[in-house]
Amino acid sequence: MxxxxxxDADARxxxxxxxxxxxxxxxxxxxxxxxxxxxLGRLPRAAVDEIGRAVREEWGGELIRGWRHWIDLGRQVGDxxxxxxxxxxxxxxxxxxxxxxxxxxxxxAALSARPDRRVVVVDEDNFPTDQYLMQALAAERGLTLRTVxxxxxxxxxxxxxxxxxxxxxxxxxxxxxxYRSGAVADLxxxxxxxxxxxALVLWDLCHSAGAVPVPLRAASVxxxxxxxxxxxxxxxxxxxxxxxxxxxxxxxxxxxxxxxxQRDQFAMAGGYDPEPTIDRFLVGTPxxxxxxxxLAGARIAAEAGIEPVHxxxxxxxxxxxxxxxxxxxxxxxxxxxxxxATRRGAHVTFHHPEAWxxxxxxxxxxxxxxxxxxxxxxxxxxxxxxxFADVYEAFDRLRRITADGTWRSYPAERSRVT
Amino acid sequence: MxxxxxxDADARxxxxxxxxxxxxxxxxxxxxxxxxxxxLGRLPRAAVDEIGRAVREEWGGELIRGWRHWIDLGRQVGDxxxxxxxxxxxxxxxxxxxxxxxxxxxxxAALSARPDRRVVVVDEDNFPTDQYLMQALAAERGLTLRTVxxxxxxxxxxxxxxxxxxxxxxxxxxxxxxYRSGAVADLxxxxxxxxxxxALVLWDLCHSAGAVPVPLRAASVxxxxxxxxxxxxxxxxxxxxxxxxxxxxxxxxxxxxxxxxQRDQFAMAGGYDPEPTIDRFLVGTPxxxxxxxxLAGARIAAEAGIEPVHxxxxxxxxxxxxxxxxxxxxxxxxxxxxxxATRRGAHVTFHHPEAWxxxxxxxxxxxxxxxxxxxxxxxxxxxxxxxFADVYEAFDRLRRITADGTWRSYPAERSRVT
Numbered sequence: 001m002x003x004x005x006x007x008d009a010d011a012r013x014x015x016x017x018x019x020x021x022x023x024x025x026x027x028x029x030x031x032x033x034x035x036x037x038x039x040l041g042r043l044p045r046a047a048v049d050e051i052g053r054a055v056r057e058e059w060g061g062e063l064i065r066g067w068r069h070w071i072d073l074g075r076q077v078g079d080x081x082x083x084x085x086x087x088x089x090x091x092x093x094x095x096x097x098x099x100x101x102x103x104x105x106x107x108x109a110a111l112s113a114r115p116d117r118r119v120v121v122v123d124e125d126n127f128p129t130d131q132y133l134m135q136a137l138a139a140e141r142g143l144t145l146r147t148v149x150x151x152x153x154x155x156x157x158x159x160x161x162x163x164x165x166x167x168x169x170x171x172x173x174x175x176x177x178x179y180r181s182g183a184v185a186d187l188x189x190x191x192x193x194x195x196x197x198x199a200l201v202l203w204d205l206c207h208s209a210g211a212v213p214v215p216l217r218a219a220s221v222x223x224x225x226x227x228x229x230x231x232x233x234x235x236x237x238x239x240x241x242x243x244x245x246x247x248x249x250x251x252x253x254x255x256x257x258x259x260x261x262q263r264d265q266f267a268m269a270g271g272y273d274p275e276p277t278i279d280r281f282l283v284g285t286p287x288x289x290x291x292x293x294x295l296a297g298a299r300i301a302a303e304a305g306i307e308p309v310h311x312x313x314x315x316x317x318x319x320x321x322x323x324x325x326x327x328x329x330x331x332x333x334x335x336x337x338x339x340x341a342t343r344r345g346a347h348v349t350f351h352h353p354e355a356w357x358x359x360x361x362x363x364x365x366x367x368x369x370x371x372x373x374x375x376x377x378x379x380x381x382x383x384x385x386x387x388f389a390d391v392y393e394a395f396d397r398l399r400r401i402t403a404d405g406t407w408r409s410y411p412a413e414r415s416r417v418t
Numbered sequence: 419m420x421x422x423x424x425x426d427a428d429a430r431x432x433x434x435x436x437x438x439x440x441x442x443x444x445x446x447x448x449x450x451x452x453x454x455x456x457x458l459g460r461l462p463r464a465a466v467d468e469i470g471r472a473v474r475e476e477w478g479g480e481l482i483r484g485w486r487h488w489i490d491l492g493r494q495v496g497d498x499x500x501x502x503x504x505x506x507x508x509x510x511x512x513x514x515x516x517x518x519x520x521x522x523x524x525x526x527a528a529l530s531a532r533p534d535r536r537v538v539v540v541d542e543d544n545f546p547t548d549q550y551l552m553q554a555l556a557a558e559r560g561l562t563l564r565t566v567x568x569x570x571x572x573x574x575x576x577x578x579x580x581x582x583x584x585x586x587x588x589x590x591x592x593x594x595x596x597y598r599s600g601a602v603a604d605l606x607x608x609x610x611x612x613x614x615x616x617a618l619v620l621w622d623l624c625h626s627a628g629a630v631p632v633p634l635r636a637a638s639v640x641x642x643x644x645x646x647x648x649x650x651x652x653x654x655x656x657x658x659x660x661x662x663x664x665x666x667x668x669x670x671x672x673x674x675x676x677x678x679x680q681r682d683q684f685a686m687a688g689g690y691d692p693e694p695t696i697d698r699f700l701v702g703t704p705x706x707x708x709x710x711x712x713l714a715g716a717r718i719a720a721e722a723g724i725e726p727v728h729x730x731x732x733x734x735x736x737x738x739x740x741x742x743x744x745x746x747x748x749x750x751x752x753x754x755x756x757x758x759a760t761r762r763g764a765h766v767t768f769h770h771p772e773a774w775x776x777x778x779x780x781x782x783x784x785x786x787x788x789x790x791x792x793x794x795x796x797x798x799x800x801x802x803x804x805x806f807a808d809v810y811e812a813f814d815r816l817r818r819i820t821a822d823g824t825w826r827s828y829p830a831e832r833s834r835v836t
Contacts (some may be wrong), residue, residue, distance in 0.1 A: 026474070026478040028478075028479075029479070029481075034481055036481065036482045039482050040477075040481060040482045040484070042478070042481065043473065043474075043477045043478035047473065048473055048474065048478075051469065051473055051707065052470060052473075055461065055465065055466055055469055055470075055653070055711075056444070056461075056466065058654070059458075059461045059653055059654055060444040060446075060460070060461035060466075061446075061447070063447075063452055063454065063458060063460065063786060064454045064457050064458045064786060064788075065786070066458070066654060067654075070654055070655070097515065097516070097519065097702070098515070098676070098701060098702025098703055098704075099702055099703070100674065100676030100677065100678070100701045100702030100703075101515065101519055101674060101676070101701055101702055104673075104674045104676075104701075124688070127677075128677050128680070128686045128687065128688070129676050129677035129702065131688060131690075132675040132676065132677060132679075132680060132689075132690035133674065133675050133676060135675065135689070135690050136673060136674075136675035136690055137673075137675075140673060227703070229703070235473070235477055235706070235707060236476070236477055236484060236485075236488055236703075236706035236707070237488070237703045237704045237705040237706040237707070237708075237709075238705070239705065240702070255522075255554060255555075255558060256518065256519060256522045256551065256554075257550040257551050257553065257554035257555075258516070258518030258519070258522075258547050258550065258551060259518065259545075259546050259547035259550060260518070261550075262546065262550060266791075267791060268546045268790070268791055269546070270542070270546070270549060271550075271553070272549075272550035272553050272554055283516060283518045283519055283522075284515070284516025284517055284518030284519055284547065284658070285516055285517070285518075285645070285647070285654075285655045286516075286655045287655040287656070287657065287705040287707075287708045288653070288654035288655040288708075289469065289653060289654070289655070289705075289707040289708055289711065290655075290705045290706075290707055290708055291655075293707065368481060368482060368483070370482075372686070373684075373685060373686055
C-alpha cells in the first residue's frame with residue numbers, strides 16, 4: 001500500500017507539470033473541494049474578461065456591427081479545439097446548439113445517407129438523451145433500434161458492439177467515455193468494425209473532450225458531438241460542438257435546414273442550398289455570450305494540450321483508487337469504474353448502498369461530488385485545477401463521515417433535481 | 419404637411435410617456451443613431467448586472483449548485499413575457515434553442531398531429547429560415563409545400579391565405595410582422611380560417627414580440643416562436659421562445675426527444691416519456707448566460723407593457739413616413755411598408771434604386787440602418803429607446819447625403835456579410 005499521507009499528496013502536487021493552470025481559474029471557495037468539474041467546469045478568469053468585454057463593448061458598443069466578430073466565432077472555437085484537443089483538422093469542428101440537438105442533426109444526416117439500412121445501434125450505457133433521441137428518430141423513420149448490453153462499471157465491450165453489427169446497420173451511436181463509470185470505449189476498434197460493415201459512427205464525446213485523447217482523425221471517425229461545459233470549462237449551458245469528417249461534409253444533409261447553413265446566407269434567397277462545409281450543420285442565430293465562454297475555456301485546454309491533461313487525469317483517478325483501497329473498501333464502498341487507469345476518463349465512481357445519504361453528508365462536509373442513481377458517487381477530477389491534496393482531503397472527509405455515521409441523519413428520499 | 423422642425427421632434431419626445439425607458443439602456447455612442455434595434459436590440463443596464471452576477475457568483479461561486487437557479491430559468495422568462503407582452507397564460511411560453519430549431523420542433527409536432535393531411539402552407543414573404551425549414555420538413559415527410567404569394571411591401575392578404583386553405587392542409591406557417599416591410603398580418607382572421615379547415619397554425623413572432631400586441635390567447639393560436647434579441651433586447655444570439663397553447667401541450671410530440679423534455683429528467687430512465695407540459699418542447703442543456711440576458715430584456719418589456727410600446731412604435735414609424743413625404747419622396751425613395759400605421763410593426767422600409775450605396779454613406783454619417791436586398795433601407799424604431807429627435811436627425815442626414823451625391827463614392831458591390 002502506498003504512503004497515504006497529506007505530505008505524499010503535497011509532493012505529487014509539487015511535481016505536477018500542470019499545477020500552474022489552477023491560477024487560470026476563479027477559485028475563492030475557501031474550504032470547498034469541487035469534484036464535479038465533469039458536470040460543470042470552473043470559471044476561467046479569461047471568461048470573466050471575454051464575456052464582460054463582449055457584453056459591454058460588442059453588444060453595448062458595436063451593436064449590430066458586432067457580427068463582424070460573431071459570425072465566425074463558432075468555427076473559431078472549433079478550430080481552437082480541433083488539433084490540440086480533438087485530433088481533427090481545421091474546419092471539421094464547429095460550435096452549435098446543444099449536444100442533444102447536434103445528436104439529432106448528425107444522426108438524421110447519417111440515416112439519410114444510408115437509406116437502405118434499417119438498424120441503429122446504441123448501447124445501454126449511453127447517456128439518456130442519446131437513447132431518447134435515437135428511440136424517437138428510429139420510430140419516426142420506421143427503423144429498428146438495436147441496444148448493446150454493457151457492463152455499467154467496466155464499460156462497453158468491443159466484442160459486444162461487433163456482434164451487433166451487420167450490413168443492415170446504418171448508424172452506430174455510442175459514448176466514448178461512459179457518463180457513469182468513466183470507462184473508455186475502444187473508439188478506433190469500434191469505428192473500424194463499423195466501417196467494415198458500411199455503417200457510419202457517431203461518437204458522443206461529452207465526457208471525453210478535454211479529459212482524454214480522442215483520435216478522430218487517426219480512427220477516421222465519421223461524426224461526433226460533445227459539450228463544452230464540462231472539462232472544457234465553457235460555462236453553464238455553453239454551446240456544444242459537432243465534428244463532421246471533411247469528406248462527408250458536402251455529401252451529408254442534416255434535417256434542420258436553418259438559414260445559418262445556407263450558402264450566401266444574407267442573400268435571403270428562396271431555396272435551401274446549404275454550404276458545402278461544416279457550416280451546413282449550423283441552424284439558427286448562435287448564442288454569442290456562451291460562445292465567448294467556450295472560447296475562453298477552449299483556449300486553456302488547447303494551451304495545456306490533451307496528452308499532459310490525460311496523464312494528470314489518470315494520476316488523479318489512480319490516486320483516488322489508492323485512497324479507496326486504503327480507506328473506503330472496508331466502509332462498504334466498491335469501485336464502479338475500471339481499475340486500469342488507461343481505461344478511465346477523468347472521473348471515477350464508487351458504489352455504496354447508502355450513496356445518496358452519504359452524498360448529502362459529504363456536501364455538508366464541504367465537498368461537491370456527483371450522485372448517480374441508484375447507488376453511485378461520481379468523482380470528477382478535472383485535471384486543470386484539481387490537486388492531489390484536494391483528493392486527499394475530500395476522501396479523508398468521506399471516510400470520516402462514513403465511519404462515524406454522520407450520513408445516518410440525512411434523508412434517503414431524493415428531491416427531483418440533483 | 420406637418421411642421422418638420424427639430425423643435426417639433428423635441429416636443430414629441432417631451433410628451434412621450436415611455437421616454438424614461440431610454441435610461442434603462444447603456445447608450446454612450448455619442449452621435450450615433452441606432453436604427454437597427456429590430457436586428458439586435460440595445461444592451462439593458464440590468465443585463466450587464468445580471469450576466470456579470472451570473473458569471474461571477476453563480477458559475478464561479480455556486481458552481482454546479484447554480485442549477486437551483488438555472489433549471490427553471492427558461493420558464494421564468496417565458497412567464498415574464500406571457501401576459502404583458504404575448505397575451506399567453508403562464509406555462510405556455512418557454513425559452514429554448516434558436517427560433518429555427520423551435521420552428522422545426524413545433525412544425526414537426528404539428529405535422530405528426532395531422533398525419534392524414536398532405537399540405538403545409540407558407541408564404542413567400544416569410545423569413546428565409548422559415549421557408550428553408552418547411553421545404554426540408556415537407557420533403558422529408560413527403561408533403562406538399564403550398565406557397566402563398568404576398569405583396570412584399572403591403573404584406574400578406576388574408577384572402578390569399580384563405581384561398582390556399584382546404585381540408586388537406588396540416589399546418590400554416592406565417593410571420594406575424596413581415597421582416598422586410600413590417601406589414602402586420604391579420605393573425606386572428608387567418609388563425610380562424612385555418613381552424614375552420616382543421617389546420618394548425620404556427621406564427622413566427624420574431625418581428626412582433628415587444629413591438630406589437632400578439633393576441634395569442636384571444637385568437638386561440640396553436641403554436642408560435644420568436645426571438646428575444648430584437649425588440650426584447652435579450653442580447654446577441656439570446657435564446658428564442660416558443661409558445662404552445664396549453665391544451666395542445668400534452669398531445670403534441672416534437673421530434674427532437676432530448677432529456678430536458680423528459681419526465682423526472684434526473685432519474686436517467688431508459689425510455690423517452692416526455693413531461694405533459696411546455697417542458698416537453700425543451701431538448702438539451704439551456705444556454706444560461708443568454709437566458710439571463712433575455713430575462714433582463716423581458717422584464718423591461720413587461721414593465722412597459724405592449725400597448726404603450728405599440729402606440730409609440732406607430733408614432734415613430736408615422737413620423738418617419740412624414741419625414742419621407744417631406745424630404746425623401748422627391749429624392750427617389752418610395753415607401754416599402756404599409757402607409758396605415760396600424761398595419762405596421764415598429765420598423766418601416768423604403769425602396770431606393772441605390773439603396774446599398776446610400777446605406778453605406780448613411781452609416782458613415784453615423785446612422786445604423788439595415789439593408790435588405792435588393793433595394794431596401796429598413797429602419798428599425800425600437801420604441802423603448804428611440805427618440806423622435808433621433809428619427810429627425812437620421813432622416814436629415816439621409817436627405818443630405820442623398821441630395822449632395824455623397825453616396826456616389828461608395829461601391830455598388832456588396833460584401834457577403836451585411
